[in-house]
Structure formats: structure tokens, C-alpha cells
Amino acid sequence: MELKEFNNQVHPTPDYPSPYSSQHSLRLRTVPAQDTSAVQCDWASPPEDAEDSNEPQNLRELPLHMSLKRAVWQVQQMKVPVVSSSWNIKQSKTFHRFCEVAKYILSYFVLWKRGIQRIGGHFGGGVQSYFLFLRFLVILNFLSCLLIAAFVLIPSIVFRSMSFNSTITLTVNLTDIETCLQYDPKPDPLMVFFTYFLDLVSGTGFMEYSYLFYGYYNNSVIESNGFSYNIPLAYLLTAAFYFLFCLICMIIRMGGTARLVIVTGGGAVGGYSMLVFTGWDHGLQGDRATKLKQNNLRHRLQVDLEEERLKKKAASLTLGQTVSLYALRVFLNLVVLILIGATLYGIAEATQFSQSRKTTGFVGLLLQYLPSMVITASNFVVPLLCDKISLLEKYSPSTTVILALLRAVFLRLVSLGVLLYTLWEQITCKGEINSENCTPCNYYHDQYKCWETRVGQEMYKLTLFDFLITIATLILVEFPRRIVVDHCSCKLTQWVGRQEFLVAPNVLALVYSQTVVWTGALFCPLLPFINTIKFIFFYYCKKITLFQNCQPATRNFRSTTSNLFFLLVLLFGWMLSSVVLLYSVAKINPSYGCGPFRFYTAMWEVVPGAVEMLSSTNKEFLFYIGSQKFSIPLFIFSCVLLCYVSALTSVHGKSVALLKSQCKLEQRDKQFLVRQIEELNATMQKLQHEPQQPQRETEPFYHAATQWNQHNNYAFDPHEDPKPY
Amino acid sequence: MRSGRDPCAFSRMDLFTRKKVQPTEPILIPHGELTFLTKQEILMAHKIFSELQDRENGPYSSRVSMEKIHTLPELKSNPFRKRICHVFSTSDMKDGSLSFEDFLDLLSAFSDSATLEIKSHYAFRIFDFDDDGTLDARDLEKLVNSLTGETDDTRLTGEEMRQLISNILEESDIDKDGTVNLSEFQHVISRSPDFVSSFKIVL
Numbered sequence: 001m002e003l004k005e006f007n008n009q010v011h012p013t014p015d016y017p018s019p020y021s022s023q024h025s026l027r028l029r030t031v032p033a034q035d036t037s038a039v040q041c042d043w044a045s046p047p048e049d050a051e052d053s054n055e056p057q058n059l060r061e062l063p064l065h066m067s068l069k070r071a072v073w074q075v076q077q078m079k080v081p082v083v084s085s086s087w088n089i090k091q092s093k094t095f096h097r098f099c100e101v102a103k104y105i106l107s108y109f110v111l112w113k114r115g116i117q118r119i120g121g122h123f124g125g126g127v128q129s130y131f132l133f134l135r136f137l138v139i140l141n142f143l144s145c146l147l148i149a150a151f152v153l154i155p156s157i158v159f160r161s162m163s164f165n166s167t168i169t170l171t172v173n174l175t176d177i178e179t180c181l182q183y184d185p186k187p188d189p190l191m192v193f194f195t196y197f198l199d200l201v202s203g204t205g206f207m208e209y210s211y212l213f214y215g216y217y218n219n220s221v222i223e224s225n226g227f228s229y230n231i232p233l234a235y236l237l238t239a240a241f242y243f244l245f246c247l248i249c250m251i252i253r254m255g256g257t258a259r260l261v262i263v264t265g266g267g268a269v270g271g272y273s274m275l276v277f278t279g280w281d282h283g284l285q286g287d288r289a290t291k292l293k294q295n296n297l298r299h300r301l302q303v304d305l306e307e308e309r310l311k312k313k314a315a316s317l318t319l320g321q322t323v324s325l326y327a328l329r330v331f332l333n334l335v336v337l338i339l340i341g342a343t344l345y346g347i348a349e350a351t352q353f354s355q356s357r358k359t360t361g362f363v364g365l366l367l368q369y370l371p372s373m374v375i376t377a378s379n380f381v382v383p384l385l386c387d388k389i390s391l392l393e394k395y396s397p398s399t400t401v402i403l404a405l406l407r408a409v410f411l412r413l414v415s416l417g418v419l420l421y422t423l424w425e426q427i428t429c430k431g432e433i434n435s436e437n438c439t440p441c442n443y444y445h446d447q448y449k450c451w452e453t454r455v456g457q458e459m460y461k462l463t464l465f466d467f468l469i470t471i472a473t474l475i476l477v478e479f480p481r482r483i484v485v486d487h488c489s490c491k492l493t494q495w496v497g498r499q500e501f502l503v504a505p506n507v508l509a510l511v512y513s514q515t516v517v518w519t520g521a522l523f524c525p526l527l528p529f530i531n532t533i534k535f536i537f538f539y540y541c542k543k544i545t546l547f548q549n550c551q552p553a554t555r556n557f558r559s560t561t562s563n564l565f566f567l568l569v570l571l572f573g574w575m576l577s578s579v580v581l582l583y584s585v586a587k588i589n590p591s592y593g594c595g596p597f598r599f600y601t602a603m604w605e606v607v608p609g610a611v612e613m614l615s616s617t618n619k620e621f622l623f624y625i626g627s628q629k630f631s632i633p634l635f636i637f638s639c640v641l642l643c644y645v646s647a648l649t650s651v652h653g654k655s656v657a658l659l660k661s662q663c664k665l666e667q668r669d670k671q672f673l674v675r676q677i678e679e680l681n682a683t684m685q686k687l688q689h690e691p692q693q694p695q696r697e698t699e700p701f702y703h704a705a706t707q708w709n710q711h712n713n714y715a716f717d718p719h720e721d722p723k724p725y
Numbered sequence: 726m727r728s729g730r731d732p733c734a735f736s737r738m739d740l741f742t743r744k745k746v747q748p749t750e751p752i753l754i755p756h757g758e759l760t761f762l763t764k765q766e767i768l769m770a771h772k773i774f775s776e777l778q779d780r781e782n783g784p785y786s787s788r789v790s791m792e793k794i795h796t797l798p799e800l801k802s803n804p805f806r807k808r809i810c811h812v813f814s815t816s817d818m819k820d821g822s823l824s825f826e827d828f829l830d831l832l833s834a835f836s837d838s839a840t841l842e843i844k845s846h847y848a849f850r851i852f853d854f855d856d857d858g859t860l861d862a863r864d865l866e867k868l869v870n871s872l873t874g875e876t877d878d879t880r881l882t883g884e885e886m887r888q889l890i891s892n893i894l895e896e897s898d899i900d901k902d903g904t905v906n907l908s909e910f911q912h913v914i915s916r917s918p919d920f921v922s923s924f925k926i927v928l
Binding site: 277290295 | 799865896897905908916919920923925
């Protein structure tokens with residue numbers, strides 16, 4: 001007897017009942033309408049719940065045809081409900097309905113839901129993940145600019161316009177630092193339009209002394225009618241909370257993704273079956289999208305199979321070949337490092353050059369934008385070269401892609417770091433506060449009368465330049481390329497083809513922009529607001545270029561692992577900018593001539609001063625939290641929690657392995673039982689073989705089944721004709 | 726039990742209350758409780774289904790043929806459209822034609838809020854080309870061909886196909902009987918984070 005037949009006979013239910021046979025059986029079973037337990041047991045449903053509150057969910061989750069589900073529903077409606085828990089059931093039903101309605105209403109408020117769905121349908125999950133990431137950043141920036149506006153911007157506007165008298169206690173001897181107080185950026189009211197435009201674009205002139213930059217905010221402490229508002233404290237704490245808020249959002253978003261990655265084992269195990277069983281995206285519409293997806297899948301399968309073959313081959317390389325391969329890889333890595341080093345040196349030189357010259361006019365504008373131009377050019381050229389080099393390194397295709405991305409990320413973030421380092425060198429005279437230029441004010445006063453505003457201006461220029469370059473690339477490169485490819489049919493254009501929407505470089509551009517915003521937020525409070533608008537523009541421009549000019553890339557990352565990767569890179573950018581924040585708050589002397597922190601030796605000084613003014617119980621509480629008595633037990637407790645969670649993980653992993661082996665054992669048991677039944681059947685047939693009595697061939701089986709282990713199974717009446725169920 | 730009922734009757738009654746129109750008319754069931762679709766989605770499905778029926782010749786037939794279903798933009802280029810229609814069809818003639826309730830079943834299984842169990846169950850049935858309850862090597866080969874394209878220059882070579890199928894069976898066939906059954910399939914699916922979002926058709 002074949003195993004399949006055995007499966008179908010021993011289990012009372014087939015895996016999915018066909019409607020014809022079950023309808024017959026349903027008629028037989030629904031005659032005793034009160035006896036519903038038989039009906040509920042006979043379908044292969046998930047664990048049965050006796051509670052009526054789960055009925056709707058249970059019915060929906062049955063993989064049956066609608067007619068069968070309706071029959072079950074009818075039968076269940078006829079069942080007399082259990083009296084005691086009816087109020088509970090009603091409560092949970094109304095709660096479920098309320099949740100559904102709430103979910104439905106909230107889905108209206110999701111930003112760009114329909115647009116992103118359409119993008120996913122036409123271009124697949126990889127491109128969709130870029131737009132989801134962009135939406136996340138837009139919402140993050142919008143919420144942060146609300147935070148900053150509420151605590152810093154609006155109070156400043158209100159207090160300035162009402163010209164409150166501010167009470168500041170000056171405890172600094174002003175005589176030595178008179179030169180440091182000179183700062184007069186008030187713009188010339190008679191301005192040529194060209195100068196106006198230059199100022200708008202470079203953040204100088206009328207833009208410099210405005211709410212955009214740090215220098216405009218006052219160090220006022222407003223106290224009136226029992227209401228007190230300390231603007232410097234608000235400024236500092238808002239910046240700190242902004243960073244914490246962004247960190248929490250990123251961690252929450254990473255948490256869901258990371259959990260999936262760990263559960264699926266990083267996608268390494270079960271790669272082929274996962275790809276084949278879950279690879280098709282049923283949301284795709286249109287022949288073009290389908291063909292592209294099919295090409296994509298075929299490409300991935302072929303690449304994976306080829307990788308496997310290569311791995312087998314690589315394991316069989318001789319010693320000489322392995323050594324030469326590794327030597328080649330080391331050499332090429334050195335080449336890449338030299339390339340990146342040269343780029344960073346170029347950025348440092350460009351920054352120094354542009355900071356030291358002070359020409360006006362168009363040349364001056366170009367000079368001011370020199371660091372941004374060098375960074376953008378290097379971010380464009382160097383990854384291309386790295387790609388070409390990595391082809392020589394003979395890694396497997398997936399390793400090549402990851403390596404290229406890591407190098408691009410490294411280049412982008414480190415180039416920003418170099419720019420900041422060069423600025424720091426200039427502002428603090430290479431860290432030596434006692435050198436000649438930095439003597440009275442502890443910073444290079446001649447060039448940087450208000451150094452925070454200058455740093456803010458640099459970040460503002462980077463943001464603006466990034467935006468301009470993206471729009472310019474769109475208009476000047478992508479649209480003409482599409483027009484040329486569509487209308488000119490020579491071989492060169494067909495080989496170049498339409499623009500591919502590469503997800504990874506685009507996402508890295510977003511990460512870079514966000515890092516710039518984070519770095520500049522302390523010095524340019526309106527930068528998150530500018531960034532929100534910029535990203536909203538990006539969404540619409542990228543969407544237009546996607547649908548008009550692009551074809552989907554043939555090679556794609558798996559969307560979820562790359563989501564985690566992008567969030568990790570964003571986190572790395574956050575760490576870089578928080579280092580900048582911490583250093584400038586704690587170490588560098590704020591400008592004397594501008595800003596809310598003048599006359600403090602460090603920005604941080606505001607906080608101890610404010611804490612001193614609190615009531616004693618609050619002070620003691622804060623001191624206790626900051627002391628070692630609290631933080632060390634907290635640290636120990638979180639270590640214990642971590643150990644517990646990792647122990648739980650390993651236990652779950654072990655139980656999964658145990659269940660897998662149990663599955664294998666059960667199958668072997670089944671095969672053993674089938675063999676036993678076959679032998680038993682053969683023996684019975686031999687013993688009862690008499691030509692006169694017409695015996696059904698199946699009767700011995702029933703007889704054996706009813707006599708299982710010396711118990712009579714009364715479900716089978718051996719004298720009844722077996723019905724054709 | 727319910728064959729031959731005029732599907733236009735749905736438009737005359739509120740789908741969400743139990744209203745007896747005539748004494749002999751069967752009681753209407755709230756489809757909202759039996760499917761994962763919201764009220765809006767059911768009404769939209771009904772509108773689209775009626776349009777498909779209108780295009781058929783003759784009076785309102787209760788079933789729409791498979792070819793008509795294949796004209797829907799969401800299914801037009803789906804390589805699994807034939808299998809999808811066969812799986813959800815309750816037609817006696819096994820021609821893949823769908824009634825309105827079959828159509829609702831289809832949309833419910835492919836909807837946003839359907840559970841992983843339902844989706845994996847129906848995915849298994851769709852991939853089971855010979856309807857024998859397991860995915861054997863032939864089913865897997867047909868599946869891979871559907872995924873990569875049916876023409877000769879888009880198929881994998883024979884060698885690649887053999888390597889691929891042996892890898893798949895090695896990874897997912899836990900009890901080593903040479904086929905992938907439903908629980909093994911669901912085990913593979915449960916580890917995939919993309920499945921629920923890719924097994925989706927939204928009208």
C-alpha cells in the first residue's frame with residue numbers, strides 16, 4: 001500500500017476537503033443540529049477554541065470554501081451559547097470591532113500609502129524599501145522640527161517680539177575679552193538682488209542673523225508672573241532630546257527588522273526553498289513588471305547556483321592558487337585605501353582653502369561651496385572605481401555587493417568627518433588654546449567671530465548643495481538619457497540603456513543627508529525643517545524619475561536584510577554626529593559675541609547652574625540618579641536581563657531542533673506501521689483465503705483496524721458496507 | 726445548498742445584516758465575519774465582479790469563466806493565474822470558473838489582514854500543480870519554470886534545474902520522503918519575512 005493512500009485513509013480528514021465529498025458528508029452530519037462537536041472536530045482547523053469570542057477569527061482562518069464556512073457558521077449560530085460568559089464575549093467582540101475600525105481610520109493617515117504601494121507593484125520590494133525609508137526619515141524630521149519649534153523657536157520669537165527684560169547674571173570679568181564681543185552681522189539694508197541670492201544660497205548676510213542660525217538666539221532668562229523660561233537651557237536640552245528621540249525611533253524600527261532577521265537566520269539557511277516558495281510578488285501588475293521580476297528571479301537563482309559551484313571549486317584550489325588570490329586581494333584593498341585617503345586629503349585641503357579666502361561675488365560663492373563640491377565629486381567617482389576594482393577581487397557576487405556598499409558608506413561618512421575635523425582645527429587652532437590666534441577668547445576670533453554660525457552655515461551649504469545636485473542630475477542627466485535611448489536606436493545607446501534605479505546608492509545619499517542634518521542641528525535649529533521639505537521634494541522627484549526614466553535593476557538586495565543594513569548605517573551616522581554634539585557642548589568655548597551660551601566657558605555649564613536653582617529634594621534626586629549608587633545596580637540589572645533573554649533564545653533554538661528530529665522520527669514510525677499493516681494484511685489474506693465466500697478485500701483491513709491492540713474500535717461496524725465517503 | 730442563487734441579490738440587500746427577504750430565501754451571512762475583507766473591499770469586489778458578469782453573454786450567470794477573471798489587471802500577467810482560479814473554484818465542471826463567493830475567498834486569502842496560516846495553505850495548493858497533496862520534483866520543476874518564465878530562453882538549464890531541485894528538497898524535506906508536504910512548506914514559509922507582504926493582491 002502506498003504511503004499516500006495510507007495518509008488519506010488513516011487520518012479521518014484530508015488536508016483540504018473537496019467541496020463535493022464534504023457536502024455529502026455535511027448533509028449526513030448536520031442532521032443532528034445540536035451535536036456540533038463532531039462538525040468542529042472534523043475539519044483540519046488550527047487549535048480549537050471553545051470560547052465563542054474567538055469564533056469569527058476561527059472561521060476566517062479556516063482554509064475552506066465560502067459555502068463550507070457558511071455552513072459551519074450556521075451550525076454555530078444554532079448552538080445555544082454558554083450563559084455564564086456572555087457579557088465577556090460581548091465586551092471582547094465590541095473591542096475587536098473597535099480595533100478594526102480604529103485600524104481602518106488610521107490607515108487613512110498613513111502618508112503616501114497608495115503611491116508607495118503602486119511603486120512596489122511596478123518595481124518590486126527593493127525599490128519600495130527605499131521609499132519606505134524615505135517616508136520614515138520625513139516623519140522623523142517633521143516630528144523633530146515640531147519639537148524644536150515648540151521649545152526653542154516659538155519662545156524665542158515670542159520673547160523677542162515682546163522684548164521682555166531678561167535677567168542674566170554676569171559673573172565674568174568683561175575687560176579681558178572685549179575683542180571677543182565684537183560681532184556685527186547686521187545686513188546692509190540696501191542690497192543688490194544678486195547679493196541677496198548669494199546670501200540666500202550661502203547662509204551669509206541677511207540669512208546669517210536670523211532664526212536660521214545659532215547666533216541670533218539670545219541668552220535670555222525670562223521671568224515674569226511666576227513663569228520662568230531659560231532659553232539657553234531649553235536650547236541645550238531640546239538638542240539633547242532631539243538626538244535621543246531619533247535614537248529611540250531608529251531602535252524601534254530596527255527592532256522589528258532585526259527580530260525577523262534573527263528568526264530567519266539571516267536568510268542563509270533555506271535560501272533556495274525560501275526564494276522559490278516566497279519569491280513571487282503577487283502584487284505586481286503589468287507584463288513589463290512581471291517579465292522583469294521573472295528575469296530578476298532567474299538571475300538570482302543562477303547567481304546562487306553559480307556561487308555554490310564556485311565555492312565547491314574554491315574549496316578545491318591548490319595552495320599556490322589560494323596564496324596568490326589572497327595576495328591579490330590584499331593589494332587591491334591597499335589600492336582602495338590609498339584612493340580613499342587621497343580623497344580625504346583633498347577634502348581637507350579644499351576646506352582649509354575655502355575657509356581662508358574671503359572673496360565676494362560669484363567666485364566667492366564657488367569658493368564657499370568648494371568642500372561640498374569635492375565631497376560630492378568624490379562620492380560619485382570613488383565608488384565607481386571601487387566597483388571596477390572589486391571585479392578583480394573574485395569574491396562571490398553577494399560578497400562583492402556588500403563590500404562595495406561598505407566602502408561607499410565608509411567614504412561618505414569619513415569625508416564628512418574630515419570636513420568637521422578640518423573646521424575644528426581651524427576654530428580651535430589645532431586644539432592649542434594658548435596659541436597666538438586663540439589667546440583671548442579660546443577660539444580663533446579673527447576669522448570666526450561666531451564659530452557656531454559658521455559651522456551651521458557649512459552644514460546648511462552641504463544640505464543645499466546635495467539638494468541642488470540631485471535635482472540637477474534628474475533634469476540634466478536622467479531625462480535626456482531617456483529621450484536619447486528611446487529615440488536613437490544605435491548600438492551604443494542600447495548598450496547603455498535606460499537608467500537603473502539602484503537602491504543602495506540612493507539610500508546612502510539619504511543617510512548622508514540625515515547625518516549632515518544631525519550634525520548641524522545644534523548650530524542651525526531650522527535645519528530639520530529644511531530637510532523635511534527637501535525629503536518631500538525628493539519623494540516626488542524620485543517617483544517621477546522612477547516611472548518616467550528608469551527600469552528596475554536586475555540585481556537586487558533582499559529587501560529585509562538591506563533594511564537592517566541601512567538602519568545600521570543610519571545609526572552609525574547618528575553616532576558620528578552625537579560625537580560632534582558632545583564634543584562641542586563639553587569642550588569648545590562658546591562664542592562671546594553671539595548665541596545663547598555667551599559668557600559660559602562651555603555650553604554644558606548651563607545645566608549645573610539650572611540644577612542649583614532647583615529645590616533641594618529635586619536636586620538630591622537628580623544627584624542620586626547621576627551617582628554611582630544608582631548607575632552600577634542599573635548596569636548589573638540590564639546585564640542580567642540580557643543574559644536571560646539570550647538564554648531564552650538558545651532554549652528556543654534547541655526546542656526547534658528537537659521538534660525537527662521528532663518530525664523525522666514520526667515519519668519513520670509511520671513507515672514502520674505501514675509495513676506492519678501490509679504484513680498483517682498479507683497474513684490475514686493467506687489465512688482466510690477461501691474461494692466460495694465472497695469476501696471484500698478490504699474487510700481484513702477493517703477487521704484488523706477494529707482489533708487494534710486488542711481493543712475493539714466500534715466506529716467501524718465490520719458488517720456494514722463501507723460507504724463511499 | 727446555495728447553487729443557482731442570483732448573485733445580483735447581493736446588491737439588493739445589506740451584506741451585513743441578517744435580512745430574510747422572502748420566506749424561502751436563505752439567510753444571508755455577514756461576509757465580513759467569514760473573510761478578512763473590510764466592508765469597502767467587499768463592495769468594491771462586488772462592483773468589479775458585476776462588471777465581469779456584464780461582459781459575459783446571456784443573462785446573469787452565477788459564475789464567471791476563468792478567461793474573464795484573467796482579464797483583471799491584477800491577474801493578467803500573474804504566471805499562477807490558472808492555478809489560482811482552479812484552487813478557489815468550486816465549479817462542478819472543474820473549469821476554474823468563479824462564483825462571487827469564490828472571488829471573495831480569493832480576495833480574502835490574498836488580502837492585507839489574512840493570517841500567515843491561510844496564505845501558506847493556499848500558496849501550497851497553488852503550487853501543487855498535480856493536486857496530489859504534496860510538492861514532488863515535477864511540481865517543483867513546473868513551479869520554477871513559472872517563476873523564471875515559460876519560454877525556452879528564460880528557463881534554467883537542465884543541469885541547473887536538477888541542482889536547484891535537489892537543493893530545495895535537501896533544505897525543506899525534513900522527513901526525507903522526496904516530497905514537500907504542507908507542514909514542511911509552512912515551516913519554510915514561517916521563516917520568511919517577505920511572504921505575507923508579497924502574497925497580496927489589492928484591487
